[in-house]
Amino acid sequence: MRPATARAAGLLAAAGALLIVALLSVWIGTRHIPVTATWLLLWHNDGSAAAVIVHDLRIPRTLLGLLVGAALGLAGALMQALTRNPLADPGLLGVSTGAATAVVLGIVYLGLTSVTGYIWLAFAGAAVVSVLVYLLGTAGRGAATPERLVLAGAAVTAVLFAVTSAVLLLHPQAFGQFRFWDVGSLAGRQWDVLARLTPFFAAGTALALALARPLNALALGDDLGSALGARPARTRALGALAVTLLCGAATAAAGPIGFIGLTIPHAARLLVGPDQRWLLPYSMLLAPILLLGSDILGRVVIAPGELQVGVVTAFVGGPVFIALCRRRKLVTP
Secondary structure (H helix, E strand, O other): OOHHHHHHHHHHHHHHHHHHHHHHHHHOOOOOOOHHHHHHHHHOOOOOHHHHHHHHHHHHHHHHHHHHHHHHHHHHHHHHHHHOOOOOOHHHHOHHHHHHHHHHHHHHHOOOOOHHHHHHHHHHHHHHHHHHHHHHHHOOOOOOOHHHHHHHHHHHHHHHHHHHHHHHHHOOHHHHHHHHHHOOOOOOOOHHHHHHHHHHHHHHHHHHHHOHHHHHHHOOOHHHHHHOOOOHHHHHHHHHHHHHHHHHHHHHHHOOOOOHHHHHHHHHHHHHOOOHHHHHHHHHHHHHHHHHHHHHHHHHOOOOOOOOHHHHHHHHHHHHHHHHHHHOOOOOO
């Protein structure tokens, strides 16, 4: 089988696996609904209590998991390509920390109490911090190199973490509310969350996939990439914008969720190599499989209670990443 044919077949297999996991996510929950009844309720809302659970709780939760997982997988692959750092993840530019700081300030000073209220503040915080990091990375002489962006992101993240900690220490009553968002969860998100953030997911996805060829050129170095027609500064700026849209929307919707953006690009790279034209679509499909699978596991492992998906991804993603490191030496993307 030709390499391109094998990769396309693998992509179809990943899409099939994602469909199965999505159906399991709609079926499995703290309240047992027979699989046949769940299937029928997918196509016919009869107004019963089971139908309310399926249509108002599980389907929005599953769709959000699909969007958030795909966004984090794409953002992680982009970050590793832009910074040429195999240990980069979407939080490297301070996106998650910026969202968290904005949410804390909104809880304390604006009196926000619902996930819907967090969304725009979290997204705005992620966007502002991404722009700040990029401006710091381009300050002075020279272009925005990967090293300067990483250093700027680390500095801004440290400052914002200190601000968040200080505000929570001064207002301990806000910590109880903030921690349920900060741990990362897909539960309790309704259709309005999906409606508000889907345009950002769509724009970020389209932009990320459009950058596949320029990222392949930049992997050869700025000089050779420029000779091949790529524009390093433009590509990095658009890449940072895509990461902001994807990670900002994902963090606003579900809170900070770790290991997805770090682990999945390495798994995809093992399957298809460093070609971004294949790596990005594979990351976009594999990441929601891990996220939804972790969410399903969190529903059943301590039933009738639930573990938030951010906790489960840490337990699942950590060993998976260690296994990847032991199986194959990580190389620069």
